Amino acid sequence: MHVPDGFFNAPVSVAAGAFAAAGVAVCLKRARNELNDRTAPMAGLVAAFIFAVQMLNFPVAAGTSGHLLGGALAAILVGPYTAVLCVAVVLLVQGFFFADGGLTALGINITLMAVVTSVVGWAVFRLITRAAPRSRGAVVAGSFVAAAVSVPVSALAFTLLFWIGGTAPIDVAAVAAAMGGVHVLIGLGEGLITALTVSSVLAVRPDLVYGAAGLRRNLVLRTADGEVPVEEPAPAPKGGLRPILVGGGLIAVLLAGVVSFYASGSPDGLERVAADKGFNAGEQESGVANWPLADYAVKGVENERLSLGVAGVAGVGLTVVAGGAVFYAVRRRNRVKADA
């Protein structure tokens, strides 16, 4: 899945690079708040763990096997910010030390495999564990769904980027179908292995599972004076849902808006360029100025794009509102139950 050089055009590579850098910068700050002076050694060891675990090939179906991406797993085990850092460092090391993944594609790789998997995985996980009653089962089930969803979403993000700035003239629907299909399967494997891994850590060292911090019982100290309960309640996981939801929402709106705006002419655009210019067609021509207008000449291109962009934003907005409504309904019901 490590994207090499030349797969995406320059503007998308640069944009993804800027996005990845901003994401990593935010996470550096947040992780430091979570782990303070332990950040470097802990995140380093977890990164080494992720690197090792990515080499675990798991059988998906007869004849095919997948390997773990690990973003969701890391997010549940050590928290989303540290997770993004760990996976980003793994990708940097793979790019610079093992020539795995193009140097110009680092931004894309970090965006897809570190930021999207960790953030999506964590958001899904928190939605489920907040809605469900506090229990180990909920944490394990949440891990499964979170990881299973994070993989196809990452594949979908790949497809989106490919739509905007891919260098190959392939039908986006075909890419989406192929990537989606395979990655739904791989996602199931990722979900299964993530859930079981989280479950086995929960069984031995529940205190190490960041996402299960709510499960901790209050501590008791046995001193010379007898047993003294520790008053402070078990800490809820920091790095709560709100910043992630707000951030994720913004990203989704931005992507949907920008993608719809620019991509409206794109898929058939390449086709058009190829037909018009024959061998002189270059992928660099995907800059805004060169977008083929012919297809939409009658409808009025700018309006078309604008309306698609608006539609994209509206679509995301609607989804968020609907999802939020369901989520709050479930939570309210839980709360009513708890109060009763």
Place this chain on the structure above:
Amino acid sequence: MSAGHHHQLYRPGDTVVHRLPPQCKLLAAAGFAVAVVATPRESFWAFAAYAVMLAAVAAAGRVPPGFVLRRMVIEVPFVLFAVAIPIIGLGERVEVLGVSLSVEGLWAGWNILAKATLGVVASILLAATTEPRMMLLGAQRLRLPQLLVQIAMFMLRYMDVIMDEMRRMRVARESRGFVARDVRQIPVLAKSAGALFIRSYERGERVHLAMLSRGYTGEMPIIRDMSASLRQWGAAGLLPGLAAATAVLSWSLT
């Protein structure tokens, strides 16, 4: 004891390329990759020129061709993809040996293949001639966030230790007749992964304690810093400089 270096790309040596300060090499490799990616795909001659430049670097760094070729397997999945593009690509089609191929797809496939290959070879040469810890010093010198460099440092230090632990677990599994054949074996693998996480995390805690015991207060002391002379920058700038010139020329010719 520590046998986990099969994947390491570094080839010790004492050549001009090896001796260049790491920060220069990092920027040179990145600059080269950018120039390659920015080159129009019709400029076959430009890609040939890039290949010659890399060959020159490989020769100067005494990196044998076989070494580079063997490491290039890493891009195989994307080569397969590149080969598939002309077949599934859209647009005008052309018959080649009785197979209908997309013209645009052929261009795209070639574009990906050429750029990815040049990028991979540049990365391989960088990794082959730069010791991992030097690479970190270079990154530090280039003002990459301290914390990120440190995380990478700890990761590199403990990667082999953890891979060894994983290998021992696999030996333990397999010596009891376990083979990962289908989905039913996933729980066993996941248990190993869980155990590996706990070991990694606990080692992280112990390392942190070891650091505290030696006066660590959250800031890593900078023990080695390397500056590069203007001449060294000049030498390292040769590759991206030539590549950039080639890219510009290829644009003005098309």
Place this chain on the structure above:
Amino acid sequence: MTSHPVPSLEVSGLAYAYPDGTQALFGVDLTIGRGERVALLGPNGAGKTTLVMHLNGILAAGHGSVRVAGLDVRADTMKEIRRRVGLVFQDPDDQLFMPTVREDVAFGPANLGMRGAELDSRVRDALERVGMLDAIDRPPHHLSFGQRRRVAVATVLAMEPEILVLDEPSSNLDPAARRELAEILRKLDVTVLMVTHDLPYALELCERSLILSAGVIAADAPTRDLLSDADLLSAHRLELPYGFAVPAV
């Protein structure tokens, strides 16, 4: 050993319970004079590691006190305490976290603010004392286990500690590496507290031994006397290797 006015280490009434509720120490008292080499013996789970963690303030005493060369272990003295107490961990891989031996040995003194030629000579000197100067530019994971443990000792020596605390120094060493380490430790001119259940090693290196059992010091006597008392040993789950006997004096 003659006792100096200020002992290297004084622990009194030390009690500690882990946050999970397990109490590990129930009032430990011990004093180690300057220049002494003392073994701390005890079965697994006796609280040895917990005690060691208190010596340089990684764990804070629940009750009681720890003084290193007259200085109380407190939050405000931590920096000086960590210079004075050199802790050598059981797994050298935990201790050698830097990319090369040189940087690793330099880590401690550099944290104390040392730089340049002074730092370099400190590093060389420490490696010289453990016979590992040749490995100065090698990455730690390319060294043998015994070599790594010696470098781990050097990382601590570079801080010129008042007292060297070793956690199971002989574990996982082959006989030759074990002997080499013993020779190095015997030559060092520092106070040594050696935590171990390797009784012959204690006998070889330390005149005096303490037995930590169930979170308290159960015995404090010359090593030879302790090891010749079979009843005492078996009461604390300590055993001499097969065929090994220490005659009473």
